[in-house]
Amino acid sequence: MGTAKPRPSGGRASVAKAQTLQALPDKTFIVDNGAYTLKAGYAPENPPPEDEVQALSACATIPNTIVKTRGNRIYVGSQLNTHVTDWNEMFFRRPVEKGYIVNWEAQREIWEHSFFDEKTARSKELRITDPEDTTLVLTEAPNALPVLQKNADEIVMEEWGFGGYYRSLGPPLNAWNQLNTVFGDPIVQEAESVVSPRECLLVIDSGYSHTTVTPVYRGQPLQRAIRRLDLGGKHLTNYLKEMVSVRQYNMVDETYIMNEVKEAVCYVSNNFVGDLEQTWKGNRKRDLPDSKEGVAVDYVLPDPNAGNKGFMRPHDPLLNAKKRKGALSGASAEALSEDALVLGNERFTVPEVLFTPSDIGMKQAGIPDIVLQSLSVLPTGLHPAFLANVLVVGGNTLLPGFMGRLEAELRQLASAECVVRVRSPQDPIRSTWLGASRLATNREEFKKIAITRQEYQEYGSSWAGRKFAGAL
Amino acid sequence: MYRVELLPGSTTHVSPGWTYVPDRGFDPAKAAITPTIGRKRGIRDPGRTDLSSRQTNAIIRHLAELDRENHRDVQIQIPVRQKEPAAPRGTRTKVTSNVRRILQSQKTFRNYLDDEEAAQASTAAATPGNTSATNPPSSSSAAAAAAAGGGSATGHRGSIHRITKPSTAATTPSSLRRSSTPPEENAPEEPNTTTLIRSEHDSNPLLRSYLPAAPSERIMQALLAEPPLTYHAARAGSPIAPRRSQRHFCCMCGYWGKIRCKNCHARTCGLACYKVHEDSRCGAFF
Numbered sequence: 159m160g161t162a163k164p165r166p167s168g169g170r171a172s173v174a175k176a177q178t179l180q181a182l183p184d185k186t187f188i189v190d191n192g193a194y195t196l197k198a199g200y201a202p203e204n205p206p207p208e209d210e211v212q213a214l215s216a217c218a219t220i221p222n223t224i225v226k227t228r229g230n231r232i233y234v235g236s237q238l239n240t241h242v243t244d245w246n247e248m249f250f251r252r253p254v255e256k257g258y259i260v261n262w263e264a265q266r267e268i269w270e271h272s273f274f275d276e277k278t279a280r281s282k283e284l285r286i287t288d289p290e291d292t293t294l295v296l297t298e299a300p301n302a303l304p305v306l307q308k309n310a311d312e313i314v315m316e317e318w319g320f321g322g323y324y325r326s327l328g329p330p331l332n333a334w335n336q337l338n339t340v341f342g343d344p345i346v347q348e349a350e351s352v353v354s355p356r357e358c359l360l361v362i363d364s365g366y367s368h369t370t371v372t373p374v375y376r377g378q379p380l381q382r383a384i385r386r387l388d389l390g391g392k393h394l395t396n397y398l399k400e401m402v403s404v405r406q407y408n409m410v411d412e413t414y415i416m417n418e419v420k421e422a423v424c425y426v427s428n429n430f431v432g433d434l435e436q437t438w439k440g441n442r443k444r445d446l447p448d449s450k451e452g453v454a455v456d457y458v459l460p461d462p463n464a465g466n467k468g469f470m471r472p473h474d475p476l477l478n479a480k481k482r483k484g485a486l487s488g489a490s491a492e493a494l495s496e497d498a499l500v501l502g503n504e505r506f507t508v509p510e511v512l513f514t515p516s517d518i519g520m521k522q523a524g525i526p527d528i529v530l531q532s533l534s535v536l537p538t539g540l541h542p543a544f545l546a547n548v549l550v551v552g553g554n555t556l557l558p559g560f561m562g563r564l565e566a567e568l569r570q571l572a573s574a575e576c577v578v579r580v581r582s583p584q585d586p587i588r589s590t591w592l593g594a595s596r597l598a599t600n601r602e603e604f605k606k607i608a609i610t611r612q613e614y615q616e617y618g619s620s621w622a623g624r625k626f627a628g629a630l
Numbered sequence: 631m632y633r634v635e636l637l638p639g640s641t642t643h644v645s646p647g648w649t650y651v652p653d654r655g656f657d658p659a660k661a662a663i664t665p666t667i668g669r670k671r672g673i674r675d676p677g678r679t680d681l682s683s684r685q686t687n688a689i690i691r692h693l694a695e696l697d698r699e700n701h702r703d704v705q706i707q708i709p710v711r712q713k714e715p716a717a718p719r720g721t722r723t724k725v726t727s728n729v730r731r732i733l734q735s736q737k738t739f740r741n742y743l744d745d746e747e748a749a750q751a752s753t754a755a756a757t758p759g760n761t762s763a764t765n766p767p768s769s770s771s772a773a774a775a776a777a778a779g780g781g782s783a784t785g786h787r788g789s790i791h792r793i794t795k796p797s798t799a800a801t802t803p804s805s806l807r808r809s810s811t812p813p814e815e816n817a818p819e820e821p822n823t824t825t826l827i828r829s830e831h832d833s834n835p836l837l838r839s840y841l842p843a844a845p846s847e848r849i850m851q852a853l854l855a856e857p858p859l860t861y862h863a864a865r866a867g868s869p870i871a872p873r874r875s876q877r878h879f880c881c882m883c884g885y886w887g888k889i890r891c892k893n894c895h896a897r898t899c900g901l902a903c904y905k906v907h908e909d910s911r912c913g914a915f916f
Contacts, residue, residue, distance in 0.1 A: 224706055224708065224709075225706075226704065226706045232706060232707070232709045234709065249700045249702075249704040249706060250699050250700060250706075251699070251704075251706040252699055255738065255739040256739050258739065260737070260738060260739045260742065261736075262732050262733055262735075263708060263733050263734070263735075263736075264708065266733065267708045267709075300858070300864065301858055301859055301860065301861050301863075301864040302858075302861075303742050303743065303746050303861060304746075305742055305745065305746065306742060309732045312726075312728040312729065312732060313728075313729060313732055313733075316726045316728055316729050317725070317726075317729045317733075370864075371866075375850060375853075375854060378854050380853050380854065380856075381856050381857065381858045381859060382853065382856050382859065384858070384859065384864050385864060385865075385866040386864045386865055386866060387866050388697075388865065392696075392697070392699070393696040393697065396695065396696040396697075396698065397696055399701075400695070400696075401884065404881075404882070404911075405882070405883070405884075410701040411700075411701050411702065413699070413700060413701070434884075434885065434886070437884075437885075438885050439883055439885070502884070503883075503884040503885070504884065507879070507884055514877070516869075516876055516877070517877055517879070518689070518692065518693070518696070519685075519688075519689035519692065519693075520689075520693060521868050522865070522866045522867070522868065523866055523867065523868060523869040523870065524869070527866075527869050527870060528866040530870060531866055531867060531870060534870075536853070537842075537844075537845040537849060538842045539842045539843050539844040539845045540844065540845065541842075543844065619728075627857065627858070628854075628855070629857075
């Protein structure tokens with residue numbers, strides 16, 4: 159491969175370096191490149207901090223998108239949180255499709271903006287000043303297309319020229335976290351203070367574009383058992399958007415706002431039939447006393463002109479009557495101008511599709527069923543160990559009731575002899591990043607799997623692909 | 631007067647516009663569209679036939695709709711950044727051909743997936759024995775693994791920690807070949823059973839463990855060394871045991887969809903919602 163790029167500074171130094179075997183750079187930068195946000199930061203020094211909050215302080219969450227606002231202005235990455243005030247009719251361009259980096263043109267722009275450009279890279283913790291002296295850890299979703307993997311390797315090594323590189327599946331990295339506290343196991347003091355992966359762990363990663371189930375054995379995925387449900391947070395948001403657009407206001411262009419609404423009001427019901435009966439509109443006529451502590455809530459939409467953010471409040475069935483009265487008697491304009499969505503059964507029928515995809519006509523099984531489908535291709539001797547160590551990560555985990563429902567359904571499906579424990583880490587979104595940062599502190603293990611720039615230049619990208627696939 | 635007679639054969643004749651295909655008998659997909667049973671029975675008894683192709687298309691379109699980033703197609707250009715005199719790009723002045731090709735590619739995931747499928751189809755066609763040579767051994771080895779794991783549950787509690795603890799050194803998957811033969815799998819477990827303290831209660835049925843034993847390290851290494859599945863193979867299948875029948879919801883208010891519109895088969899919960907549906911959305915099939 160003619161990829162060797164001459165370094166402008168000190169050609170002699172690189173020649174001298176090429177003679178000896180180039181070592182992996184000490185600094186490790188980790189990018190968990192999600193479709194919705196990318197989680198990035200430098201790995202800590204060895205030993206990693208015991209306190210999870212302290213360890214996560216190095217990790218920043220950056221929206222992985224380029225947006226166009228109503229005023230035709232374009233913002234990149236973290237500018238979405240700082241520069242944008244009008245969220246209405248915002249359009250998104252995401253470089254990650256279905257969980258995989260597809261459009262490197264956009265992805266490069268976001269990376270440049272967040273990590274490389276000294277004007278826009280937010281802080282020192284996120285700047286990559288010299289990629290030659292940095293090892294990059296990049297995560298990917300399972301079952302990626304080899305073409306896309308090759309593209310990622312080539313861009314990372316040839317566009318930026320990182321000194322070291324490791325591309326890994328995302329979910330297995332969670333096995334490197336301190337999961338004893340999460341699962342409530344006794345903490346065993348190991349003789350050597352090296353970070354090691356958990357022996358058996360079943361990772362359910364429910365993210366923006368899909369939900370995957372990955373059994374992990376000692377930090378390595380069992381590839382044959384990885385299963386994917388093609389439903390994620392994006393589908394939930396769009397589904398809610400569609401429902402609201404049919405029933406109330408037309409919100410089809412308000413993806414951002416509907417995502418906020420989803421995060422504020424949606425929950426996973428533990429009693430679907432009961433909740434649905436409770437939200438039946440016939441109850442209103444019969445004047446059942448359900449409106450007080452009922453399911454229905456109001457979501458007041460954000461008002462960009464007044465600079466108000468959207469918020470949720472308990473449902474007020476007499477709101478419209480009050481408004482009419484207020485208009486007659488001349489109430490404050492603020493109260494009159496606000497627009498509110500009334501959300502009843504939308505609150506729980508939307509996340510329900512993760513558990514019953516057949517509700518929207520999908521032929522796939524729900525998450526608990528997929529766990530068993532995944533285990534069914536593994537030896538039965540492994541089932542107890544995996545069912546007792548189910549870790550759920552990803553943004554959908556934050557839906558209230560999600561964990562309880564998952565554990566309850568899994569308990570029903572699993573055989574009675576098995577213990578079923580479903581847990582979620584403190585920060586389910588950055589958990590994968592945290593695991594990667596702990597793996598990076600285990601230098602011995604890390605050196606075995608990562609490649610150096612020199613090796614890449616010598617053997618090329620297809621070799622790198624085979625190396626990361628564990629075939630070398 | 632002459633007539634065309636098609637001799638029976640397995641080949642199909644492709645010509646523009648029309649084609650002869652061998653008659654393969656009853657096709658349930660076509661039978662669903664034109665059911666031979668009466669029209670009324672089909673309406674009253676929707677469970678008998680599968681979804682019609684129109685409904686299937688509607689579902690597929692709906693799912694594609696849910697998969698979109700934006701409701702409308704928008705082109706968002708990368709903002710042009712003003713050229714600084716090589717401050718951030720100081721060390722990397724040259725763009726390689728690979729990078730240029732990747733950056734200029736406007737392919738979507740769909741395109742990549744189609745390419746991948748085409749490549750797989752062509753390799754499978756070129757080497758017909760290839761797929762059959764790689765897949766069955768892996769599945770049969772797993773079956774053997776499962777059988778070995780289930781068969782060797784001989785009294786000791788099936789804890790994976792005990793069996794796998796002695797080998798603390800992390801072995802790389804490449805150090806072990808797949809050619810490890812299944813019949814030897816029980817061999818490494820035998821020392822374990824001999825080290826257990828024997829007592830006269832060992833055969834007590836109350837103490838018998840119903841948990842299957844963990845598989846041996848060799849099976850685990852073989853499992854770890856397997857290549858990843860393809861994108862489509864990793865997609866989860868339909869429910870193992872469909873516990874409840876398909877639920878239907880009112881397309882207007884989201885309550886149970888108890889009645890079906892006679893024109894478009896959309897569900898509504900009652901007459902109130904049905905009236906609204908008939909006035910506004912009926913006929914607009916999604």
